[in-house]
Every structure is written in structure tokens, then in C-alpha cells.
Amino acid sequence: MARKPLTNPRKQASQARSRVTVDALVDATARILVRDGYDKASTNRIADMAGVSIGSLYQYYPSKEALVAAVIDRHNRQIMRRVRTVLTEIASLPIERAVRRLVAFAIEAHRIDPRLHRVLAEQIPRVGRLENVEALNREGYALFRDYLESRRDELRVRDLDLAAFVCATSIEALTHSAVLYHTEMLRDAEALIEETTRFISGYLQPTSV
Amino acid sequence: MARKPLTNPRKQASQARSRVTVDALVDATARILVRDGYDKASTNRIADMAGVSIGSLYQYYPSKEALVAAVIDRHNRQIMRRVRTVLTEIASLPIERAVRRLVAFAIEAHRIDPRLHRVLAEQIPRVGRLENVEALNREGYALFRDYLESRRDELRVRDLDLAAFVCATSIEALTHSAVLYHTEMLRDAEALIEETTRFISGYLQPTSV
DNA sequence: GTGGAAGGCGAGCTATCGCTCATACCCTAT
DNA sequence: ATAGGGTATGAGCGATAGCTCGCCTTCCAC
CATH class of the missing domain: 1.10.10.60 (Homeodomain-like)
Structure with missing residues (x-):
């Protein structure tokens, strides 16, 4: 093959x-x-x-x-640079504030060029760039996992790898879907951010309320 | 246009x-x-x-x-038939058991023909079948929302539409990603189901533990 | 049993695709 | 100022794409 x-x-x-x-x-x-x-x-x-x-x-x-791959790579490099920055910024924040910042960032990031983001997401598999993208995804998980590690005693989750996967995948899916397919939700972006934050940090923390 | x-x-x-x-x-x-x-x-x-x-x-x-659209439509009809069945089945179950059943179903459904599912997911936008798919998605949300409605007093969430969106999108994304890109997770599918169930029902219910 | 509609066939048209190559211009080091 | 590699050009090749059309076969109502 x-x-x-x-x-x-x-x-x-x-x-x-x-x-x-x-x-x-x-x-x-x-x-x-x-x-x-x-x-x-x-x-x-x-x-x-x-x-x-x-x-x-x-x-x-x-x-x-190869050209499409070049576009994908460039786009991914830009995104990952931002991701690294945000994850550094939140390093010292408590869980709920950190999650809120992450969610807000994810929405911003999707809003930069939604149509390009969408086309690339569709084309990645057929251009054989999946491995690269998966590698970056894993880097993202790992960075977030490190954050979780540093707050381990405030968490109720056991398996940090699994938790990082669950959080990252959900945040990306929710923001992706909202920005690309349910734009009406963005009229009240605050509500979306609020709810997603509650969703994620409720999962991570013992019992906040 | x-x-x-x-x-x-x-x-x-x-x-x-x-x-x-x-x-x-x-x-x-x-x-x-x-x-x-x-x-x-x-x-x-x-x-x-x-x-x-x-x-x-x-x-x-x-x-x-048109041919690709026919494949997509047929596939979607099959999936939606199953979705309706499952949502009927869980109607009388308490939240946690209902969510567990839904998560298990989502994994099963993705496992039927992952490669077809993946190709179709990629091709849907370019074939202009997005509206149909979105319509079915919304039907899925609505059905789940009905279930939530019936358990309203056991929930801590306010906006049921938003909650249905959050739950459905997350379950789909987590199972989709696990089946297609992180197959190693399926070696212990029970753990994945367990964690996702905890994730979702923890969000829906006041404080289970 | 026959006529017309439904169904099936496939050579071959036009358009466009990805891509090569012979040729020529531009830049820089000497 | 000139040699020579780096850069740019675009006519055009072979392959293949989507698709048409004229003709043949099968089915069925009468």
C-alpha cells in the first residue's frame, strides 16, 4: 500500500x-x-x-x-502557535478560569477564517496529512494534560490522558459546530462560553457548586 | 449563487x-x-x-x-432509524443509564462501517447535502431534548436546547474520534463508555456523587 | 401477439486535468 | 562584464473525466 x-x-x-x-x-x-x-x-x-x-x-x-498540504501545514503552524501561547497563559490560572479562557480562545480561533478551516478539515484525510494533524492534536492533548497534572489534587478525574482527550475533543467539537453550523448561537457567545465552561470544569472538578 | x-x-x-x-x-x-x-x-x-x-x-x-448524495441519504436514513429506536428505548430510563446506553450506541454505530462513515463525513459538504444532514442532526437534538424535558426536575441545566446540543455534539465527537483516530482506546471500550457517561450525566444532573 | 414504454447498452465526443520540457530571462559572485 | 545557476515561461502532450445519443432488448397492457 x-x-x-x-x-x-x-x-x-x-x-x-x-x-x-x-x-x-x-x-x-x-x-x-x-x-x-x-x-x-x-x-x-x-x-x-x-x-x-x-x-x-x-x-x-x-x-x-502538495500545494494543499502546504496550505494545511501553514494553517496548522499558525493555530498551534496560538495554542501554545494560550496554554502558557493559563498555566497559573485556577481550573474554571483556565477552561473559560480556553473555550473563548477556541471560538476566536474558529472565527478567524471559518471557511478555510472547514475546507481544510474536509481535505486533510485525502492529502495524507492526517498523521501531522494527529501529531499536533496529540501535542495539544499533552500540553493540556500537563496543565491538569499541575492541578492534580484539585481534580476528581483519575486518568489524565483520557480527561485531556475528553476535554479537548469536546471543546473543539462544540466550538467548531457552533461557529460553522449554528451561527445563531454566536449571537449570545457569552452563554455558549458559560455553558461549555460549566460543562468541562464540572467534569474536572470534584463538585464546584 | x-x-x-x-x-x-x-x-x-x-x-x-x-x-x-x-x-x-x-x-x-x-x-x-x-x-x-x-x-x-x-x-x-x-x-x-x-x-x-x-x-x-x-x-x-x-x-x-447525485450518486454520492444517494449513498449519503441512504446511510443517513439507516442511522436515523437506529437513533429513533434507541431514543424510544431509553425514554423510561433514568438519566445515567440512558446516557450510558446512548454512548454505547454511538460507539456501535460508528463501528458498523467506519471507513464509509468517514468518507461520507468528508464528502457531505461538497455534495450539498449539508442541509439534509443538519436537519437530521436537529431531529436528533429535538428527540433528546424531549427526553430531557421528561426528566426536567432531575436536571440542573436551564436551557434544554443548549444542553441537548452540548450532549449530542460531544458524544458524537468523542465516539467519532475514538473509533476513527484513536482505535487503541477501543481495547478498553468499557472505560471510554464509563468516562463519557460520567462526563455527560455529571453535567446534566445536580450532583450525582 | 403486438405496440409502445421502460430499461439497457457502449462507442465516442468534448473538456479539462495534471504535468513536461525547451527556451529565455534575472541575479549574483567573481 | 560575464558565466552560470536560479527562476520563470507557456504551448502542448497523453490521459481521463463526465456525459450524450442512437440503437437494441425486455416487459406488460390490451
């Missing part, structure tokens, strides 16, 4: 001029994915929108999948 | 012979989606696998998307 299509860049751009080209290509790929979807995102069209010839495209990326 | 590609069947099969043909087409589409993915699922290939000519394929479905 050998994976044929190479999804890694072909060569590094070394001069400033070509770095512009590469950026334009990745940007154009993202824009077309959002505007037209994966099927309509042909390499010719991407090159066109980037204002670059098809030949140049293939200088840097061996396939359409 | 008119949707061009028609995704509805072209005509109803009236004779037994043609119903067989239509079934074969939908089956073949599902099998090819699972085996080769959406990109490789050409109409020629589908007709081939169904043992039917492309001409016949286009008698009943105007496009590849």
Missing part, C-alpha cells in the same frame, strides 16, 4: 523573488479552495490566480496535493 | 429489474468511495463495478454527485 503522490515541496526557494512566487502559490491555493472547493482547484487555475506560470508551480510543488 | 449540479435522482425505477440496477449503482458507489476515495470514483468505474453500462447510470442519476 505504497503512497504514490509526493506531498512535500520540491525545492526550497532561495532568492527573495522566488519566495514571493511560492507564497503567492500557497495563498492562491487557499483562496481557490475556499472559493471553489477542492475539485475546481486545478493546478492551472491556481497558477493563474497566483499570477505565475504553470511551469513555475511545478518547480516548487510536485502535485496539487 | 445558484447551485448548478443537480444532485437528485433523475427518475424513479418502476420495474423490479431497474430497481436492482439502481441498488447496484448505489452499492458500487459506496464500495468505490471506501476503496478508492472520491477522486478515483469516476462514473465509468462505478458503472463498471455495478455491472451496468454508463448509459444506464445516467438514466437514473444526472451526475456523480
